[in-house]
Amino acid sequence: MKPFLALFSLIPVISSLTVVAEDDYHEMPNGWSYHSSCILPIGLSSYDKASLSPCPYPPKKTTRTPHSEVAASYYSDWSVYAQSVSSSGITHMSSTWTVPSKPANHGPASQSSVYIFNGLEDGGGIHGKASVILQPVLQYGKSGCLLNPAKWNGWYASSYVVDGNGRAHCASLIEANEGDEIVGIMERSVDDNVWNVTTFVKGREDEVSFNQVDLGDIEIDSAYATMEGMVVYTCDTFPGEGRIDFYENVLIDGKGNGIGDINWVEEVRHDECDQGVKVGSGGEVSLTWDPTL
Numbered sequence: 001m002k003p004f005l006a007l008f009s010l011i012p013v014i015s016s017l018t019v020v021a022e023d024d025y026h027e028m029p030n031g032w033s034y035h036s037s038c039i040l041p042i043g044l045s046s047y048d049k050a051s052l053s054p055c056p057y058p059p060k061k062t063t064r065t066p067h068s069e070v071a072a073s074y075y076s077d078w079s080v081y082a083q084s085v086s087s088s089g090i091t092h093m094s095s096t097w098t099v100p101s102k103p104a105n106h107g108p109a110s111q112s113s114v115y116i117f118n119g120l121e122d123g124g125g126i127h128g129k130a131s132v133i134l135q136p137v138l139q140y141g142k143s144g145c146l147l148n149p150a151k152w153n154g155w156y157a158s159s160y161v162v163d164g165n166g167r168a169h170c171a172s173l174i175e176a177n178e179g180d181e182i183v184g185i186m187e188r189s190v191d192d193n194v195w196n197v198t199t200f201v202k203g204r205e206d207e208v209s210f211n212q213v214d215l216g217d218i219e220i221d222s223a224y225a226t227m228e229g230m231v232v233y234t235c236d237t238f239p240g241e242g243r244i245d246f247y248e249n250v251l252i253d254g255k256g257n258g259i260g261d262i263n264w265v266e267e268v269r270h271d272e273c274d275q276g277v278k279v280g281s282g283g284e285v286s287l288t289w290d291p292t293l
């Protein structure tokens with residue numbers, strides 16, 4: 001722990017010397033904001049234990065002042081999701097979901113975003129307790145890994161690794177269109193704790209967004225199927241279909257056994273759009289909402 005403490009004691013010094021850098025935070029799909037110096041393109045972060053050392057600028061819970069043009073309040077959070085926790089750990093997760101239509105509302109100054117992902121964490125499924133998340137993300141709008149406004153008006157799929165030490169590891173962005181099927185796969189190596197996170201469009205397997213991380217002694221035990229919204233003022237910030245289905249869900253536990261009857265638990269964190277979760281008999285998950293509310 002000593003190197004960690006030393007780093008943390010330096011933080012106030014670094015912060016006071018570089019006031020401008022304080023503003024240079026970007027929201028990531030785990031609901032926190034990350035400093036730009038610790039948002040790393042995949043080429044620099046792949047399979048590198050050192051990349052899990054704490055960022056000198058710790059992540060911040062996303063907070064914002066409401067946009068002056070809009071009186072209503074808003075949130076940036078996981079909106080609705082299903083989770084499944086395995087006491088023996090998880091070594092594999094894969095899911096498929098179909099790209100919906102683009103949301104009708106992009107928010108003030110195109111600041112709203114939607115992230116639809118399957119994902120894995122440690123932390124026993126307790127919200128806010130995880131130290132890392134692996135996420136194949138289908139996103140519409142900005143994020144710390146997609147800062148180019150020219151790409152905020154389309155769907156992009158990418159493999160994210162975001163950790164509680166303030167580092168976000170971005171992989172390549174794959175352009176996706178309504179009706180494309182997104183496949184998100186997270187798998188652990190047999191001999192150690194190296195994870196591959198792979199995202200692609202079914203039928204276009206030549207173009208893969210690949211991320212890799214060595215999680216050391218972190219044990220992955222919680223699986224998610226999630227719709228998250230950033231800067232959500234109104235329900236039409238979410239796609240007009242009012243539902244997203246995660247199908248072909250495969251979970252393998254820490255003993256290497258397929259979890260046949262996935263024990264999905266419904267989590268409705270926000271209900272202003274009548275959000276809900278439905279679980280199918282084959283382990284499918286449907287997240288639902290009413291975009292007209």
Ligand SMILES: *[C@@H]1O[C@H](CO)[C@@H](O)[C@H](O)[C@H]1NC(C)=O
Nearest residue numbers: 187188189190194195196212
């Ligand atoms: C992860 O990716 C590496 C590099 O492509 C590959 O050699 C390895 O077999 C993959 N691991 C798993 C568990 O698929």
